Amino acid sequence: MKLYRSLCDVAKFRNAFDFGGREVAHWFPGHMAKGLKRMRASLKSVDCIIEIHDARIPLSGRNPVFQETLDVKPHLLVLNKMDLADLSNKQLVPTVLEMMTKSCRFHREENHNYCLMVIGVPNVGKSSLINSLRRTHLKKGRASPVGGEPGITRAVLTKIQVCERPMMHLLDTPGVLPPNIESVETGMKLALCGTILDHLVGEDIIADYLLYSLNRLGNFSYVEKYDLQEPSDDIQHVLKHIAVKLRKTQRVTAITGVGNVNITIPNYAAAAYIFIRAFRKGELGQVILD
Ligand SMILES: Nc1nc2c(ncn2[C@@H]2O[C@H](COP(=O)(O)OP(=O)(O)OP(=O)(O)O)[C@@H](O)[C@H]2O)c(=O)[nH]1
Ligand SMILES: [Mg+2]
Known part of the structure; x- marks a missing residue:
């Protein structure tokens, strides 16, 4: 070189x-506003939030609206789109499990059926991560459509099983941008x-x-x-x-x-x-x- x-x-x-x-680019179409509303509404049944980030923009890629409106603990930040992504996928289930069992809110002996919500700005790889976890833990094929353009997932909160023991479901969500980019x-x-x-x-x-x-x-x-x-x-x-x-x-x-x-x-x-x-x-x- x-x-x-x-x-x-x-x-x-x-x-x-x-x-x-x-001017600042503005892209906050109806499906994002609706998605955010539905995400908030289903927080009660969510045990953990996984927030996916593009590793190339660890600061600019953070949507402050998530911190304001989806303030559920435990909350795991995952940097996607880096070479080590596969490795972190395998570690993800044990990591969230440890976070959930240690957290007071979810210290429920009888609960071995976990529901996690995957959030992030558009096109960061939320659906890819869900498919990859499903492949790793269940050896099953793609359950959520993936694409190179933002705005692929529009259906709000599709519940997808990614693991059998413990029983774990992930909620895929539409990518949401801040209504006002900084x-x-x-x-x-x-x-x-x-x-x-x-x-x-x-x-x-x-x-x-x-x-x-x-x-x-x-x-x-x-x-x-x-x-x-x-x-x-x-x-x-x-x-x-x-x-x-x-x-x-x-x-x-x-x-x-x-x-x-x-x-x-x-x-x-x-x-x-x-x-x-x-x-x-x-x-x-x-x-x-x-
Ligand atoms: N290079 C690289 N590309 C990735 C990675 N993860 C996902 N992608 C690609 O990123 C694009 C978007 O992936 P999706 O899984 O559809 O992203 P999403 O966050 O679900 O997107 P929306 O549903 O539109 O919000 C696809 O072209 C994927 O192949 C990664 O770790 N590295
Ligand atoms: Mg998607």
Whole structure:
């Protein structure tokens, strides 16, 4: 791997991102408000809450609304989307069991039938975690649909068995964002990690924020991956290389004074889509944005 991080390289990068007067992304559709209400209503039958976080945004990914409205103890925070996720899955059942049996509220001798609620912002892997626990402990297939876009789970509180001894059910819930996201920067990190629908923020700006973040963190894996000469802070330049390398170009006809000419231009929108997806799949390396 080449080492680009000379003083000269660092100096040429932006040290702040220009949001250009953008407003905080707002995505709090009906299913989130309804979901939150139903989650609160079923707290009485819940023995433990598992709150899933995207490990890349341990701070920005926290939804303060959960702390305010779903204040049930025990409450376990799980950092998902990291390589050790499989390992933590296996440890999860013994961990929550210990938490529940130690907690006064659930010190009920006769209760060996546990109900846990899995909460988190959209697309962090709540349903994946439930499926994975079910696979590990019951050797059973997928019970909850999973997808690369936020807002896959909309049905409120589907109860899924994940373990036989002890009998444990998990309640899957729709991902919920805070109704008011703290700042544009927090919103951009949430968008980059796929918790907000891309078109509500704009893939062009998400791609630029990704480039800014990679450079800020000295992560230049994109340079070799997309055949650039050196790191760049110019998103158009980077997207052009991505488009050319992956043949995302368009033939257009230009009208000139001496007749029509066919020219090939990069498809910047397709390149931005590819750049963002590569980051989300971990192809640009592991990154902590906070
Ligand atoms: N790289 C990586 N991807 C993961 C991990 N866990 C889940 N995913 C992916 O993240 C995406 C979202 O997973 P889901 O389980 O649908 O997330 P969710 O929190 O249930 O999402 P909503 O129902 O939309 O709120 C899917 O593409 C999963 O394959 C993980 O540990 N690492
Ligand atoms: Mg889900």
